[in-house]
Amino acid sequence: MKKEYLIYKLSDAVKNTCKIPQETFQEYGVKRGLRNEDGSGVLVGLTNIGNVVGYDRDKDGKLQPCAGKLFYRGYEVDDLVSPLLKEKRFGFEEIAFLLLSGELPDKEELAAFRELLNDNMPLDHRTIVHIIDLEGSNIMNILARCVLEMYTFDPNPDDISRDNLMRQSIELIAKFPTIIAYAYNIYRHSVQGQSLHIRYPKENLSIAENFLFMLKHNRYTELDARTLDLLLIIQAEHGGGNNSTFTVRVTSSTRTDTYSSIAAGIGSLKGPLHGGANIKVINMFHHLKEQIKDWKNTDEIDTYLNRMLNKEAYDNTGLIYGIGHAVYTMSDPRAVELKRLAGELATEKGRREEYDFLCLLEQEGVKSVSAFRKTKKPICANLDFYSGFIYEMIGLPQEIYTPIFAMARIVGWTAHRIEELNYDGRRIIRPAYKNIQGQKEYLPIDKR
Template identity: 45%
Template sequence: MVWKENRENAYCEITPAILALKEQWEKKNYIDPKLYKEYNVKRGLRDEDGRGVLTGLTRVGEIQSYSVTEGEHIIPQDGMLYYRGIDCRELVKGSEGRRFAFEETAYLLLFGELPTAAQLEAFCQQLASYRTLPTNFFRDVIMKAPPRDLMNTMQRGILTLFCYDDKPNDIGLENVLRQCLQLMSNMPVLAIYAYQAWRFSQGESLFIHVPKPELSTAENFLRMLREDCSYTDLEARTLDVALILHADNGGGNNSTFTNHVVTSSGTDTYSAIAASMASLKGPRHGGANSKVMAMMDDVKEHVRDWNDEGCVADYLTRILNKDAFDRSGLIYGLGHAVYTKTDPRCEVFRAYVNHLAAEKGREDELALYANVEKIGKQLLMERQHKSVLSTNIDFYSGFVYEMLGLPKELYTPLFAVARIAGWSAHRMEELSVGGKLIRPRYECVEEHRPYTSMDRR
């Protein structure tokens, strides 16, 4: 069978032959979960107590979420997130009322020091000079094969930029730095242009705004998104804070670890960043805020009185019992793989959520979020026999993006716009101090057997 242009065709059909092959696959691919304990496998690269297996060293970012006693008992504590040893909350606080700080954060992650005013100005000018795609790139790359998922379109765009680079495979640090800065500059452009192409494929009008060099990443993102290019100062500053808080989250998060693994092979920057994007797209990672929004839409539809804690508790119990929403048994946005007591990013974001909800007249919905957070955590702690549980930043970020007028299709791409700062810093670090291919070991549990000739099968 050959590929057909028409997407709505038999090419995508699950045929009886495919179902038969799937059944054949299932017969020989089951692994008993008991074997993981027998072989002492650290599933998810995590110890049984939940701590991550140490796989490397970094100076870029650090998470602190618990302390360990002499008896190796974990004591939950308020979460801390450090960028190059500086509390991320201080970066947000230091910029309040005077400037946007995502670019300052990116500089810190890359170069290890807070920039002087002159260094920051030069850095922003460098980023602005790179914030342009090759001639006809939008027409020839982004508009071709209208996107069903913007993350895939952005990955395609990143990989295609490889073809426009005269030194794409050069992994010397100065060349990789140049590539990282160019991709960092163009990530918001790729995200917005991919969205506009998607809108056009849905029958909407097409409008393309070029970024303005004097504006910050947050301002340009909103300007390019909106037909009239307008945005309020609170909107831009809230988005800037979101970018700061998502710029890095330690070296062990899935997409950053992917970046380290792929970089260790010696591959090019475009491939490494595209691989990180592929990881971030997953609903267990960067796509979590979209799941929160879908869950909250479902709660709004089925809970008749948002202020009645009993009604909220009843429906959340149905969700946990896999009797409602997506039948996963999960309350999205509550709990985190690393943070135990609080997620510092969420704590910073709360003030901006409150301000934006007041400006947009969304206090009733904010109260529902607060009820779901409080009651959901109580229910989860009872079931998991925990005394504390953190609220993930994903719980509120989707609501903030909705209040900013951002379409759901852009939630995860916006995460990538922020996280490429951390990916770039980690790629540079891996190239400079790694020097060894990352290759963990898998134990094969298949029995040895002889080859069987065709006439005896």
């Protein structure tokens, strides 16, 4: 039997062996995707870190839509972000301190924490050589492999004491920007034939500024850096139930090492249904800019969006990317913050007409999806609707959109890992799957 045919036969068998009708899940009361029938998540754990609020419950326990809110350690994110924007101050490091410790730092603590992060940003020369050897690979994969390689350089890689977990967390938060910047510069050199620059991070810059410096040298503005800083802040944490954070918690519950757990989180975030959605949005936006002649004509916009929903246009998936969220109903607070700053950035970059078009797409996209689905549940634009456009205005390539998400979310991942390994009565996370395969009689090989 030819190997190619064997692969085909094995693959073809999957059509039957993996077929489980949706009604069978309902018959056994199985919550697909760990989602309840009303769309809320199945409660599987407790946390003190992040809280995602997209609805209220009335006295009968039914979900009631509300304006979205996001909390970090009990603080509403808008209350954390507003002073930073008003004072034009970089705040990602301050938020990282909060998420890791549970407390906001004072000035002395924040200065020391910034210095500690800056001290840990440079990479071991062996890691740099490793990144060069992986030229041309997907940058998320390079990031995961570099994280696993850090295990070999760690003097106590398997120690899960609080002190060691915190040390490892700080090193990972500090090194992610450097790994991503170097990996892209090497990709740019090896694949695009551009000059290769490996810039050493500067001591007096924030993480957002240092990342742009390592990536672009001095070709960025203060608003570019402050906007990236905000993006890092609002993507740093999103509760314990999002797929990548839950992956980190599941693997951490086995007491595996930090690097194996974080690499698993990176693998989860890489998926297009999780961290890669902003690329889907920006590509859709470019398509719509070409297909819609009058960017102010809502009738023309609605007609084309309805064709997309009917799988007659664009990629024929029936989706308008960036519209809708698993938890948020009336609004995604992250999208609200980004929309405001995207307008400021678009004015600086001379792209206000595109920004106004994107805002109109949001308005009409929400209306079109709501009407098409015939749902009374409010639908809103999510974080990804504006993040890709912002990355593009800053001058960041699509190859690092998802890695930047990881650069932010490493803070939440490490905070949840520390919590998973330190709460009372911890147990390995081990849910159940109901087997519905009937028992079969064994046949000897000569009778098959």
